[in-house]
Amino acid sequence: MAEIPKGFDTETYLAEQSRAILERIDGQFDKLYLEFGGKLIYDYHAARVLPGFDPNVKIRLLQQLKDKVDVILCIYAGDIERNKIRADFGISYDDATLKTFDDLKNHGISVCAVVITRYEFQTAATTFKNRLERRGIRVFTHGFTRGYPTDVDLIVSEDGYGVNSYIATAKPIVVVSGPGPNSGKLATCLSQLYHEYRQGVNAGYAKFETFPIWNLPLKHPVNVAYEAATSDLRDVNMVDHFHLEAYGQAVINYNRDIEAFPLLRRILERITGRSSIYQSPTDMGVNRAGFGIIDDAIVRQAANQEIIRRYFQYAVEYALGQTDRGTVDRAELIMKELNLTPEDRKVVSAAREAVREAREQHTDTDYIFCGAAIELPDGSIITGKNSALMHSTASMTLNAIKHLARIPDTIHLLPPSIIKSLKFLKKDILKGRKLSLDLDEILIVLGLSAASNPAAQTAMEMLRELAGCEVHTSHIPSPGDAAGLRKLGIHYTSDPKYPSQELYLD
Secondary structure, X not given: OOOOOOOEOHHHHHHHHHHHHHHHHOOOOOEEEEEEOOOOOOOHHHHHHOOOOOOOHHHHHHHHOHHHEEEEEEEEHXXXXXXXXXXXXXXXXXXXXXXXXXXXXXXXXXXXXXXXXXXXXXXXXXXXXXXXXXXOOOEEEOOOOOOOOOOHHHHOOOOOHHXXXXXXXXXXXXXXXXXXXXXXHHHHHHHHHHHHHHOOOOEEEEEEOOOOOOOOOOOOHHHHHHHHHOXXXXXXXXXXXXXXHHHOOOOEEEHHHHHHHHHHHHHHHHHHOOOOOOOOHHHHXXXXXXXXXXXXXXXXXXXXXXXXXXXXXXXXXXXXXXXXXXXXHHHHHHHHHOOOOHHHOHXXXXXXXXXXXXXXXXXXXXXXXXXXXXXXXXXXXXXEEOOOOEOHHHXXXXXXXXXXXXXXXXXXXXXXXXXXHHHHHHHHHOOOOOOOEOHHHHHHHHXXXXXXOHHHHHHHHHHXXXXXXXXXXXXXXXXXXXXXXXXXXXXXXXXXXXXXOOOOOO
């Protein structure tokens, strides 16, 4: 099996980032509020863009510093109310918060509180609050900050940040994180700083950053991939003119941090009663990711692929009614800026070709044919088509593991008796209309078959080789297909087409 080339060294990054964080404490502050941008756990965007990046490197860092770290998790009440979904897991932001809580606990890191931000007694947010409190978790609610963003006197007062309850913490580093952007992490940090200084504590603020990478060029694909990932937020990378003016060095940041810096600096100065130590928003960031890059060509190629993935993601979300046309147009424009096309993702053409071949083999023009393609670590492209028996992703997966296990096509992995029984269950017992099996169902049948079929057992062991592989489907995956692809750790995209004329996908 070919080894996936690495362009990033996690150990170098971990050492650099740990040292930079500790430098913020030593000699500067008694307590540091460290806002964690991006994903705290399972940062798959970084892992895709920087091959070799450990998606759980932040957890490893916190484990190294756990004697010095408390954690606060923030979630925006509006995200709970809208049931916003974290795409990489297919779960809501409130469930993602619970998962983060459990994952941190399993790694020996305790969460001291959850903060529901911009809380206005929304029904779903109140239910979530009750749910946590009845499990013994400390929950705080913060409303909109009065006076924000123009009236600094009101913001930094008893009627501004002072309205929020103080969250007691015991350790010198307080990590403030959330399930996604706009979770209210910064406001929580500033509110805590206000209360700390009221109690005479010399506290400070910094931001744990990964993207954009300040010491890479503005149009480096890694930085452009960040813009693609935040097309819905309309983030734009820019030269940090504050940093350029203060130090004569052109570094990269993004529009929201640059635009917010003058106000943020004034707020910090009003809270602390002294001039800010920061001359630029880049100064505020703790970001050593650029020093972990060991092969620029590899990360450029990986970032280009991520830009294409994001285009497909937003195109599908538009088809599902989850985003606006402007987001898709922005993602497409970003792709064109680097002269990228959807077909630069190898599996795209292969999946579409599988559909064309299926149409040529059948005369039923009303039937919607679906295709799927996977690129294996050895460079092989394996495809699958839908049928009365199974979905195209299920067919593709079985074909892929048979290829890896060197099992001939003539050998069947799934016993007809189990498939027949499952179809009977779906049709006659559960009264379902769609009898073909999705990927999630096929994986269960494969597991059952492996108990008595040595070929199925050998093929099943090859499933672990699919983690990190690239997949494209010609149509939007069903929930069962999407769940199976996520469980296998596959990076998948799809064309924004529905797999049937029916409105409900199951």
